[in-house]
Amino acid sequence: MAEKRNATDERTERLRRLREELAQAIERRDIAGDGDGIGAGHHHPAEVATDADLRERQLADQMRLRERQERIDRAEKALAEGTYGVCADCLEDIPEGRLEAVPDAIRCVACQTAARRLGRL
Numbered sequence: 079m080a081e082k083r084n085a086t087d088e089r090t091e092r093l094r095r096l097r098e099e100l101a102q103a104i105e106r107r108d109i110a111g112d113g114d115g116i117g118a119g120h121h122h123p124a125e126v127a128t129d130a131d132l133r134e135r136q137l138a139d140q141m142r143l144r145e146r147q148e149r150i151d152r153a154e155k156a157l158a159e160g161t162y163g164v165c166a167d168c169l170e171d172i173p174e175g176r177l178e179a180v181p182d183a184i185r186c187v188a189c190q191t192a193a194r195r196l197g198r199l
């Protein structure tokens with residue numbers, strides 16, 4: 079029983095760390111997006127195009143980070159409900175090694191690969 083609680087603590091801690099890292103990454107990008115005058119002050123057409131590319135890449139990054147945050151929310155909810163570490167699709171246990179590498183994983187590798195192919199989160 080004690081062993082089980084320790085594993086849960088470990089998982090909670092991993093998720094908490096991941097959430098913190100992500101929050102910092104989002105904050106940095108928000109500041110970068112508002113603060114450094116992207117798109118302002120350039121008049122050369124080539125520079126404008128580069129700025130548009132950069133902006134698009136930043137938006138894509140931002141979206142990925144938000145999706146990640148959503149997954150962490152889900153993982154924390156699952157942890158609270160006791161369903162964490164169980165694949166959402168096939169209901170098999172997700173290997174601890176995968177949870178260490180990807181604390182917000184909600185599927186095993188096989189199901190995640192299949193889900194990604196279908197364009198699911």
Ligand SMILES: [Zn+2]
Pocket residue numbers: 165166167168169170185186187188189190
């Ligand atoms: Zn699965």
